[in-house]
Amino acid sequence: MTLSMEDGVPAAPSLHGERQAAYYESLLDLERRWDGDPSSEELAAWRERRTAEVVDWVRAESPFYAERLGDDWQGEKQDFFTTKADLAAAGLSVLSGSVEDAQVYYETTGTTGPPTPCPRSPLEVAVSNRGILRAWREMLSRHFPGERPFVAVMGPSELYAFGDVFGDVARSCGLGHVKLWPDSPRVGFARALRLLRELSVSVVACAPSMVLELARELLRTGQDPADLGIRQFLVLGEVSTPEFLRNAGTLWPGSRVGPGMYGSQEAMCIAGGWPDGRLRLSEPNYAVELVDPETGTPSPGDTGELVVTMLTPGVKPLIRYRTGDLVRIDPWAPGDLPGRALTVLGRAKDNVVFAVGGPVTAYDLEEAALTGLERCLGYQIVLEDAAEASGAPGDRVVLRVQFADAAPAPERTAAAVGRLTALTGAEVRVEVVDDLDARAHQGALISWKAARIVDDRKGAR
Known part of the structure; x- marks a missing residue:
């Protein structure tokens, strides 16, 4: 039948x-x-x-x-x-x-x-x-x-x-x-x-x-x-x-x-x-x-x-x-x-833990990183160790972005910096690059976290 x-x-x-x-x-x-x-x-x-x-x-x-x-x-x-x-x-x-x-x-x-x-x-x-x-x-x-x-x-x-x-x-x-x-x-x-x-x-x-x-x-x-x-x-x-x-x-x-x-x-x-x-x-x-x-x-x-x-x-x-x-x-x-x-x-195991605050989802990280950006061809978030003013361990977030046009004025990326800072409690800076790590363009082929996050912190959380 x-x-x-x-x-x-x-x-x-x-x-x-x-x-x-x-x-x-x-x-x-x-x-x-x-x-x-x-x-x-x-x-x-x-x-x-x-x-x-x-x-x-x-x-x-x-x-x-x-x-x-x-x-x-x-x-x-x-x-x-x-x-x-x-x-x-x-x-x-x-x-x-x-x-x-x-x-x-x-x-x-x-x-x-x-x-x-x-x-x-x-x-x-x-x-x-x-x-x-x-x-x-x-x-x-x-x-x-x-x-x-x-x-x-x-x-x-x-x-x-x-x-x-x-x-x-x-x-x-x-x-x-x-x-x-x-x-x-x-x-x-x-x-x-x-x-x-x-x-x-x-x-x-x-x-x-x-x-x-x-x-x-x-x-x-x-x-x-x-x-x-x-x-x-x-x-x-x-x-x-x-x-x-x-x-x-x-x-x-x-x-x-x-x-x-x-x-x-x-x-x-x-x-x-x-x-x-x-x-x-x-x-x-x-x-x-x-x-x-x-x-x-x-x-x-x-x-x-x-x-x-x-x-x-x-x-x-x-x-x-x-x-x-x-x-x-x-x-x-x-x-x-x-x-x-x-x-x-995002996947539960893709949550990122920062020294200040609790786990942050892939969704919240991406939403913050791209706030106000236009004609962005890709992004990658690099996590580094940084010391708090008190000497306690902290985090630094480096947002690497590639644009279709010339690098935007700093005020164009200020909203992303502010939102990432509020979300992660970390020191944040933006790096405009001519190209990104090849992983950033692979997306679903290797998973969102593997493509978008580079965690260079010691004993990554």
């Missing part, structure tokens, strides 16, 4: 076809009736029912969960999580089924730990992509009415879902697309930039650092980014603060730069980037919790480490999976777009 998909998403054979087809049809029915309120009784009933079903599913089909959950599962009342270490150790035994049940096989990149298997069934592909598809349809309605913009998907494809997700979503919207990753040895920046121009690409999906890299390469070769006519960048895969997005927009006049998606190889598409410039949770697909990253206890506020239970009975649903990401979830208000707005603050 094949799984019937709407919106042009290809059908594929599935071992559990009838069950998966029924789930998909019930999801579509929920979407038609749901008003977007995450606290609605209808959605709550859906989550309760689907959580119980998916727990039964993994206990029956997954050797890992059959052993770990046993027969006494009590949902959130149990002190149970699925961790990245669990997935690395379990390998294929975490699957609810076999690789043959998958439509496609991916692995994690290994930037945050050993690579782990991440196959997706036909149902998981269709359900996961729906949140992105709905956001794109809203974007097209608002910003490209009556048009069919051509899309460039500028990210890795081998063993990685990025290219497939955005390629499928573009196709489902009736849009042409090209997979065009400049870091691929088959592409390169010269070819990528030529095709962006020749194909009149209007929408680009890529990592935040790639938005800067494309501008950097164009300016290096004497070209003006504005001449390419790109009208929308959708970014994903790294922390991207409002200050980053605003600065990136100054390098690309006439283009909007906004979030495209938040998710992971393991947990799929958790939130989509909507045309209001916010990431919004794919509420029907997950039961979401926030916990203290140190203790694992429930977070009392709107900020904490994101924990998700994946409600889709596919080949790899995860139960209470600790993403390792610090997020803030804002309350939903009537009239909002569907789903609560989510802000990604």
Whole structure:
């Protein structure tokens, strides 16, 4: 039996076809009736029912969960999580089924730990992509009415879902697309930039650092980014603060730069980037919790480490999976777009500790570093030892920045210096450089912290 998909998403054979087809049809029915309120009784009933079903599913089909959950599962009342270490150790035994049940096989990149298997069934592909598809349809309605913009998907494809997700979503919207990753040895920046121009690409999906890299390469070769006519960048895969997005927009006049998606190889598409410039949770697909990253206890506020239970009975649903990401979830208000707005603050282990004050998130550091800066092609934060006036150990923060134009006057960087000083309690200075350490341009390929932070302090905190 094949799984019937709407919106042009290809059908594929599935071992559990009838069950998966029924789930998909019930999801579509929920979407038609749901008003977007995450606290609605209808959605709550859906989550309760689907959580119980998916727990039964993994206990029956997954050797890992059959052993770990046993027969006494009590949902959130149990002190149970699925961790990245669990997935690395379990390998294929975490699957609810076999690789043959998958439509496609991916692995994690290994930037945050050993690579782990991440196959997706036909149902998981269709359900996961729906949140992105709905956001794109809203974007097209608002910003490209009556048009069919051509899309460039500028990210890795081998063993990685990025290219497939955005390629499928573009196709489902009736849009042409090209997979065009400049870091691929088959592409390169010269070819990528030529095709962006020749194909009149209007929408680009890529990592935040790639938005800067494309501008950097164009300016290096004497070209003006504005001449390419790109009208929308959708970014994903790294922390991207409002200050980053605003600065990136100054390098690309006439283009909007906004979030495209938040998710992971393991947990799929958790939130989509909507045309209001916010990431919004794919509420029907997950039961979401926030916990203290140190203790694992429930977070009392709107900020904490994101924990998700994946409600889709596919080949790899995860139960209470600790993403390792610090997020803030804002309350939903009537009239909002569907789903609560989510802000990604960075990985919990990417927090930076200073001599004065507590840990600082990647989000707060980037937001402070880029305050008021324009046409900045990249930045890197160097941490050094410094002595306080009292003789106690202290910190020095050196903000290295590269600009598209001549170095700005000191008053143009004063806001960043002031905000970094207030945030870190450290001595701060700015260094304008002609180029940055190569790591600063690698972004998601090596992790935000590895790319942006150089910690030269003794016994780095």
